[in-house]
Amino acid sequence: MSQSWAAPESTATGHEPATPKRQKKRGDGAERLDTIYRSISDAVIEHRLKPGVRLREDALAEVFGVSRTGIRKVLQRLALEQLVTLTPRRGASVTRPSVDEAKDVFEARQMVECGLMEAAARRITAADVKSLRDMARREREALRNREQRVAIKCSAAFHGRLAELSGNKTLADFVGQLCSRSSLILAVYGNTGHLGCESHDHDNLIELLAAGEGRKARDFMGRHLKSIEASLSIVEEPEAAPDLRDIFSVNP
């Protein structure tokens, strides 16, 4: 089970892991960890690593050809971004967002993403519009081909890119984290088959921004996020052995 993600295929780790050999002499070590980070992060966002899955340090170290030291660094970063949960003596596992967390994340997105739309409408350039249309197109295609994983990642990337338009790096990074966590929330509370974002919402957003309609874009984003949230079934999961007493009607 935990091996299912063990093929990072295209993530540019395609050096010989056995003989690192000072391949480039500079930017080597630092970039390697960053690559590992992105590999795991992507795997989580694309639901190749599902919430609750344990991430053993030894296994990751072996797969990526580094020692546990580097893995721990990466896991700690992922933990601070709430993508993985670090339980003191139990190790790391993909975060399983609680109902409250899910609510908080969407409330935060509502506040921040909507709040950024007006600045985005003011600052958007023709090149941005083109790039965004491209992303939206790729997402539509992925949806058509039933490639949910790709579509989910595209969607998160789209929202992140949108936030970057505002020019506020601090808020854009925050939105990026919220989108990643949203992907986790989708994995737990989403109804399979219905992937959060409606196919044409993103296109509509682009048009509003391109037209400089900041206020309308903000309102549209608000409805967009609401509809995503509404498409979820945010109820406590039965899993994790919550209350056998309750299930069998035993009064304690």
Added chain:
Amino acid sequence: MSQSWAAPESTATGHEPATPKRQKKRGDGAERLDTIYRSISDAVIEHRLKPGVRLREDALAEVFGVSRTGIRKVLQRLALEQLVTLTPRRGASVTRPSVDEAKDVFEARQMVECGLMEAAARRITAADVKSLRDMARREREALRNREQRVAIKCSAAFHGRLAELSGNKTLADFVGQLCSRSSLILAVYGNTGHLGCESHDHDNLIELLAAGEGRKARDFMGRHLKSIEASLSIVEEPEAAPDLRDIFSVNP
């Protein structure tokens, strides 16, 4: 210079650092790192560690009686919260926020803290009011006694606590980080003697929230943050050799 913070006095590290001795056997290791984290974080927020100061791993390891491993963990966390900057082969130093970062942080605070006020007004309890009044009082006293360091920390804690009232942990944590970074910004761009928050702004805020006037509280918070930002001199510092070319009018 880098020794000036070497006395964490009250931070509950008052064990014998020489003989840790399995003091409690459980919850020991994890809490120790957290204590170190808080010590450094506090020192940065209170300006005992000024922006630009280098933080050598060996020195920190010796002071806190742990090995570099633990220190690196703490430094990485601080780096992700933007309180320290990790330069690849140069080590860690207290972050010196750029002009753009300062602008971004205050824009973010404006958006999020204001946005949280209405929820805070709805959810605030009598106990909260009491606790907030207490914090505001301590801040006033610190200001009266010219204890800028204490006052700065109180102010950041107050804003953080306010955000917690909303019940949204994700956003509250974010506000906490923004407040910490604001403290750094104050250290770089603040005018000495004039400490960000006006003495009675916080009291006014409490009263508005206690009266359930969410909208007024939001507007007041907006003005409050604007006035803090306006009190700064956000211009490029001469220090840090930013652009010698520019200074000496050399065209590249």
Added chain:
DNA sequence: CACATCCGGAACGTATACAATAGGTAGCCA
């Protein structure tokens, strides 16, 4: 037959050792 206890393995937490690099200093040559 069921429950409690004990033991073994597996995984994480911490420290230490080694390797690599950047910056400073001293020495050498023009």
Added chain:
DNA sequence: TGGCTACCTATTGTATACGTTCCGGATGTG
């Protein structure tokens, strides 16, 4: 005497080794 080079030290990056804890099964007993 000035500038350049080569070493050398100080500091970080990485890996490994050891200690500790927790979960699992096996075993003995009521």
